[in-house]
Amino acid sequence: MKHETLATILFLVFVAGTLAITFWASRNTKTATDFYAGGRSFSGVQNGLAIGGDYMSAASFLGIAGIIALSGYDGFLYSIGFLVAWLVALLLVAELMRNSGKFTMADVLAFRMSPRPVRTAAGVSTIVVSIFYLLAQMVGAGALVGLLLGITSESGKVWTIIAVGLLMVIYVVIGGMKGTTWVQIVKAVMLMTGAALVTLLVLGKFGFNLSTLLGDAAAQSGKGDAFLNAGLKYGTEAQGIWGKIDLISLGLALVLGTAGLPHILIRFYTVPTAKDARKSVMWGIGIIGVFYLLTLVLGFGAAAVVGSEKIAAANAAGNTAAPQLAEAIGADIFGEVGGTILLAVIAAVAFATILAVVAGLTLASSSSFAHDLYAHVFKKGQVTDKEEVRVARIAAFVIGAIAIALAIPAQSLNVAFLVALAFAVAASGNLPAILYSLFWKRFNTAGAVSAIYGGLISALVLVIFSPAVSGAKTAMFPDVDFHLIELSNPGIFSIPIGFLCGYLGTIFSKEYNASKYAEIEVRSLTGVGAEQATEH
């Protein structure tokens, strides 16, 4: 049997299994709390796994292993920002949000502000961030299929994108948060198992000696010692000072963006109490941390076993490094059949990874549309639970359709920067609004709206005129050049701009509500009046 056939079978088994779970979950999805927050009845461990599932995207699994395999150390540097970011979520955001919010990020912001402008801003930002992230993932899915299943025709890629889009909508519409959470849990277990298995085989081959592995990787990469140090991809010496500032800018967006990502924030609502939210972030940190350490071995292992040249020949970004490594190491240890099986397993895991992440993003954006924009802005809160959930389901279809429609033409463009951009927008707009809401008594409507739009717009404008969009070979539009700044990552400017806009907006407006601040402060720290789990 060819690996393509086996990978397809394994992937179909995953789809069938998760669909069955989704239908099973749908029997218990009746109220808005069930649909948006899984009835708040997941345990800390379950939600911790789901956090890992939502967070470990194909960009981190295949992307980071690929960057390490081709550019060495820089891929590791990238993954560290993704991990350290969780401390912001743990120390400042997770528990307080669980105690004071209900379904979306905007619930916390709108608590003591004029709800309509704040929910509009938060809804717009949530949908923009989610669509960017979705687009990058779906274009990645189309490309992956070509590489892993041998589907190279244009129509094959288009159908893959459509199939991924349809599946994510089905998970969300039928299973709501409950179904989606179980998809994340299954995916996280599969991904960790697959990555751990290949890592063990790689380490075994090198006698569990990391130094030998690194030495071989550096030798096979053709880059020598530079492969084990920063600077081959981000902030190269050739790019000069701007390249290095760009590296710091990327680091800032990664470390501050996570706690502002809407699909991550709504995870904190799926557990019964703030203590469980804390526990789930602890588990999330453990899983994500171990995963990136495994990725380190996978990336250097791919360079040492397969060789950077062969990886770059298969895919210029190195996205097939992990599957190629699985095939080589499997063949090396168990013979050719072993290689085929291991490749198929890793390919199927990669698909499961994409599918789970896009489902989480679709849920976050459709929840925000229905709960923030429809129920509170259009209907001013005069809407039944049932109607709100119906609108959320319709929104999931619409967002799925938009994502498919944008992803198909975007296939030929380099949109990998959209993931970093989503983090930058989340760090520049959402994070200041959340932190000020939770910790600053004087904060008000004008401040919240200014922070979100200020951060969002400054990040977008900076990126439009950056080398990520035009004027470089790797740009989204390589043939035109209207770039004005040398930074591809806007964070170093847009994050301070977001915080400053929030500050200025606040002090230039007289409005503020001390008694409501007393309420949110007491609720967020003590859990008084926090939303309860539903009983089934």
Added chain:
Amino acid sequence: MTVQHDSSVYEDIQSSAQFQELRRRYRSWAFPMTVAFLAWYLLYVVLSGFARGFMGTKLFGEINVALVFGVLQFVSTFLIAWAYSRHAAKKLDPLADELRGQVEEKSR
């Protein structure tokens, strides 16, 4: 179901000595620690950009400063997360539980 409380209840709690103590214990731990781990992370990123000679220094075998520094970021993240959960369980949860109990008692 969510219990609704009069807004004056919250202002009373907010001004109570017990709540002020809870807030002090939370903020005096979480805020400096956030500054510390962000500074520690930024130091790592800045050195990765501007001090590549130092980061490339080999310590033993092929293991250089850059790798050790990177792995230390993992170690510090795990340790801070663990320390926070201990701090929260010992110093924050008992106070928060007590305050919540008082409010629920009053609203009965």
